[in-house]
Every structure is written in structure tokens, then in C-alpha cells.
Amino acid sequence: MFSSALKSFTSNISSNYTIAAQPTSASGPWKIFDAKKKSSGKAASVFVFDKKSLEPQGGSLGGRGNTASLKRAHEEVLERLKKEASSLARLRHPSILELVEPVEETRNGGLMFATEPITASLSGLLQEKDEQERIGGVGGRSSRYVVEDPEGGGRKRRELEIDELEIQKGLLQVGKGLEFLHESAGIVHGNLTPDAILVNAKSDWKISGLAFCGSSNTSTTSTVAPIPLSEVLNQDPRLPRTVQLNLDYTSPDFVLDNNATSAADIFSLGLLIVALYNSPHRSPIETHASLSSFKDHQSTCKITRLSNMGTRNGVFVM
Structure with missing residues (x-):
């Protein structure tokens, strides 16, 4: 059952499911709880978004105009998060996270939906692997997750391998999921990160995090609206990252040229692969949520590529 701190997250899902008191993982702004459906005993995961997490931490909002602007920003966030869950309902594929209960608004204005059982997000696994390597050196050790039985059966330990074989299998599954999104659904994910990859109870990697998805610039068949780039690319310091x-x-291409095509997702997949083999396990691009830092990084990369150019038989080569 919910802890006392989460009793305000009431909805049909919380009434129909027995939900663990503490989250077992997180994916971006969502806390993920182990759950079981009361009528069938079938395992599930419940995703919960707390609207209070959007509130500025300490400090004035700076006047009535800024308050109204922040309220609009919060409404845009909620709409994007609803879109994330509704997209899962439409996109049925073995490599896309399976939705079992549609998104609902909770009593306190938050959001909640239920999916197939999830053990961890890829971002959580990589953070744990960073800690393991910091303590004991680089190696293919298991990631250990202590979770609570929703029915009060005590605490139990799960282990997930994040070794070379699991990485290869997981990347193949993500690739198939992207192929489905691009070629069958005609949409671009738009925010493919370790937080958008979830590992289910069978250790399969599933794509989620579809809050920013939209039709490709080149799509002529998609019924999904294009990505609202002016809104998506706006980094608002008042909102959580x-x-x-x-x-x-x-x-x-996505940030500088407003070119929302499948190639943008493939670039993101490449950065995700680098993060898997990096130490620490993160992207080689560090922008600190700043568009100007992103542009500076791209300029530096361009200068580096130009400086590495040479000539061979009078022809420039890289």
C-alpha cells in the first residue's frame, strides 16, 4: 500500500492495485512503484508524477506576470507527460514499453499510469555501475536492487546484469523499437536518453519517455502532430531538468537546424552507446541544460575536425 506521504495520489489505479510504499526506480520525472492488481494478482509497475516537483525551490516567483508564465509552463509540462502515456497506448511493439492502465490525474493534480513490470531504468543501472566502478574498479558486476513486496511480504533483492551480452541484446531491442517508430509510426522520439530506456522483469530493454515525440519532418503518413520545436528547445531555468x-x-540537426527526422534519434542512440562504454557512464556532451553551451560544444567539435584535416596528393582529407 502507499505510504502516508503518497496517500494524496488517489485514482482508480491506486484503488485497483496494491502498490509498494516506496519507489523501486525512476525515469525522468516519474517515480516507479512495484504493484499487483487486486483482482488477478498480476504484477505491474505504477508510474507516478508529483506535480509539487515543478514548484520552484526557495525564492520568489517575481511578480504576477512571472507567476502566470510559470503556470503556463507547468500546464505545458503536464500535457507533455500525458502525451507520453497516451503515446504508449497507441504504439504497440515488443520493444516499446507496454501500457496496461491509461494515465489518470490524481487527487493532488499529479499523474499516474501502469505498465508491465519494470525493474530499473537504464539511467539507474548506469549510475549504480558508476558507483561500483568507483569503489571496486571497472568490471561487469551485477546491479542490485532491493525492492519491497507490495503485499507486505518484506524486502527482496533483484539482480540485473549489465555486461557485454546484455548491452548487445538491449541495443538490438532499442534499434528494433526505433525502426518501428520511424518506419511504421512515422514519428521521431526526440529525447532518447538512458532515462527513456526501461528494463523489464525479463531483462528486455523497452523504449519509453515519449513526452517529446512527434511526426518526422519528412513523414507524409503520420497522424501525429509535429514536434513543437520552439517549446521543446526552450530551456526554462524555473523547471526541473x-x-x-x-x-x-x-x-x-535537431537543436541548431530544427530538423526533426529519424537521423536525430540515430545520433542520440550513438551518444547513448558512447555512454554505455564511457567512464563515468554519461554522454560525451555536457551542456548543463544550456543552449549556448550546446552551441559552444558544437563549434569546438567543428574546429577540432578542421584542425585534424590534412592533404594527400593536394586533396583535403579528414
Whole structure:
């Protein structure tokens, strides 16, 4: 059952499911709880978004105009998060996270939906692997997650391998999911990061995090609205980073040229692969949620590529 701190998150889902008192993982702004459906005993995961997480931490909002502007920003965030869950309902594929209960608004204005059982997000696994490597050196050790039984059966330990074989299998599954999004659904994910990859109870990697998805610039068949780039690319310092586009995994074509095509997702996938083998396990691009930092990084990369150019038989080569 919910802890006392979460009793305000009441909805049909909380009435129909027995939900663990503490989250077992997180994916961006969502806290993920183990759950079981009361009528069937079937396992699930419940995703919960707390609207209070959008409130500025300490400090004045700066007047009536800024308050109204921030309220609009909060409304945009809530609409994007609703879109994330509704997109899961439409996109049925083995490599896309399976939705089992549609998104609902909770009593306190938050959001909640239920999916197939999830053990961890890829971002959580990589953070734990960073800690393991910091303590004991680089290696393929298991990631250990202590979770609570929703029915009060005590605490139990789960282990997930994040070794070379699991990485290869997971990347293949993500690739198939992207192929489905691009070729069958005609949409671009738009924010493919470790937070958008979830590992289910069978250790399969599933794509989620579709809050920023939209039709490709080149699509002629998609019924999904285009990505609202002016809104998506706006980095608002009043909002948590978890509800905004993660520039560290974003394609320059997307940010600098407003070119929302499948190539942008492939670029993000490449950065995700680098993060898997990096130490620490993060993107080689660090923007600190700043568009100007992103542009500076791209300029530096361009200068570096030019400086590495040479000539061979009078022809420039890279």
C-alpha cells in the first residue's frame, strides 16, 4: 500500500492495485512503484508524477506576470507527460514499453499510469555501475536492487546484469523499437536518453519517455502532430531538468537546424552507446541544460575536425 506521504495520489489505479510504499526506480520525472492488481494478482509497475516537483525551490516567483508564465509552463509540462502515456497506448511493439492502465490525474493534480513490470531504468543501472566502478574498479558486476513486496511480504533483492551480452541484446531491442517508430509510426522520439530506456522483469530493454515525440519532418503518413520545436528547445531555468529536453543526448540537426527526422534519434542512440562504454557512464556532451553551451560544444567539435584535416596528393582529407 502507499505510504502516508503518497496517500494524496488517489485514482482508480491506486484503488485497483496494491502498490509498494516506496519507489523501486525512476525515469525522468516519474517515480516507479512495484504493484499487483487486486483482482488477478498480476504484477505491474505504477508510474507516478508529483506535480509539487515543478514548484520552484526557495525564492520568489517575481511578480504576477512571472507567476502566470510559470503556470503556463507547468500546464505545458503536464500535457507533455500525458502525451507520453497516451503515446504508449497507441504504439504497440515488443520493444516499446507496454501500457496496461491509461494515465489518470490524481487527487493532488499529479499523474499516474501502469505498465508491465519494470525493474530499473537504464539511467539507474548506469549510475549504480558508476558507483561500483568507483569503489571496486571497472568490471561487469551485477546491479542490485532491493525492492519491497507490495503485499507486505518484506524486502527482496533483484539482480540485473549489465555486461557485454546484455548491452548487445538491449541495443538490438532499442534499434528494433526505433525502426518501428520511424518506419511504421512515422514519428521521431526526440529525447532518447538512458532515462527513456526501461528494463523489464525479463531483462528486455523497452523504449519509453515519449513526452517529446512527434511526426518526422519528412513523414507524409503520420497522424501525429509535429514536434513543437520552439517549446521543446526552450530551456526554462524555473523547471526541473527532468521535465525538459536533455541536450546532452540531442542531435545538432535537431537543436541548431530544427530538423526533426529519424537521423536525430540515430545520433542520440550513438551518444547513448558512447555512454554505455564511457567512464563515468554519461554522454560525451555536457551542456548543463544550456543552449549556448550546446552551441559552444558544437563549434569546438567543428574546429577540432578542421584542425585534424590534412592533404594527400593536394586533396583535403579528414
